Amino acid sequence: MNELRVAIFTGNYNHIQDGVSLTLNRLVAYLESQNVPVLVFGPTVDDPAIDHEGEFVPVPSAPMPGRSEYRVTVGFPESAQKKLRAFEPTLVHLATPDVLGFRAMRWAQANNIQIVASYHTHFTSYLKYYNLGMLEMLGWKYLQWFYSQCKHIYVPSPSMATELNEEGIDEGIRIWERGVNTDDFNPKHRDMDWRRSIGYEDSDTIVSFVSRLVWEKNLQTFVDTIKILQQENPDMRAMVVGDGPAKKELEHMLPEAHFTGFITGEELSRAYASSDVFLFPSETETFGNVTLEAMSSGLPCVVADATGSRSLVESGVNGYLAAPRDTQEFARCVARIADNETVWQEMSRAARQKALAYSWDNVNRKLLENYREALQEPRPQLKF
Secondary structure: OOOOOEEEEOOOOOOOOOHHHHHHHHHHHHHHHOOOOEEEEEOOOOOOOOOOOOEEEEOOEEEEOOEEEEEEEOOOOHHHHHHHHHHOOOEEEEOOOOHHHHHHHHHHHHOOOEEEEEOOOOHHHHHHHHOOHHHHHHHHHHHHHHHOOOOEEEEOOHHHHHHHHHOOOOOOEEEOOOOOOOOOOOHHHOOHHHHHHOOOOOOOEEEEEEOOOOHHHOHHHHHHHHHHHHHHOOOEEEEEEOOOOOHHHHHHHOOOOEEEEOOOHHHHHHHHHOOOEEEEOOOOOOOOHHHHHHHHOOOOEEEEOOOOHHHOOOEOOOEEEEOOOOHHHHHHHHHHHHOOHHHHHHHHHHHHHHHOOOOHHHHHHHHHHHHHHHHOOOOOOOOO
């Protein structure tokens, strides 16, 4: 059996703290704890947001048009390739189907190295937010071609696997779920004194949203749902956790909401647990890390009935699934929980119980098993 030596290529590892970068950093830490050599390639900035795990090789990149905080790789220079050759990988893991991912795929094929991939970002679902919906078919054609050359495609949820199957990406798909630290995200962090300190009454129902503040997270649906709820019940209060380019406009639209800004650690744990209902209308998720964190914190969750979220929330058990963008339905679901203490308690317990099954060690151990299996399998056919 060949020694497992993993080279990971990604569009985000340390310059933005989001679900992709945090997931990959946890993976690298786990691989190193299992004595698996790993080398990561990706874009970076002068002052990255994450003190990354493992050895990282930066590659040239440019700001993403319209979203300058993200970077787009523009090449795979000889200096980086030299480090890759010296590392002598036996497995190449492509985490982003971008320029770097394409170049790394071609390098692996030329050197007879097995290729696997992971699907983190639901790229085609973002196109409509930039008035580029007409490109969706072309996007799927490229993704079909790209992923057909990978032995495994690791997706975070069964619902995401189903959607890829429907789009013709149906071979080699394996589930690589996401995990949660159930000690960090725990109902025990609920803090009524903190709630009072930021202007909430004990009788208020705090409806929280946690994410990067960008419009493709369906922020408008969150705003409209809150306004409907407050028309019926002035004790419904919003809390928004996170930062991003939409923050100023969102503050203007919800002037009575509490905005925490970007927080981590104990502050984030407290914000989750001190809420009452988690409202997450995004329909662009491949999994929904924040939903799992909310569940672990004991929050009933009202989410869009869309890929990713529906793998976590069982409607009527630990929350509700609402039709995407249907603000009236979102409002009815939140009110159904907030207006009945027994329902809230039952859903809170069910949410916490389901989250307990998602430990990071279990999740990454399964991926490592898939890595080792892929090493023993024939490589996919080269396609032009």
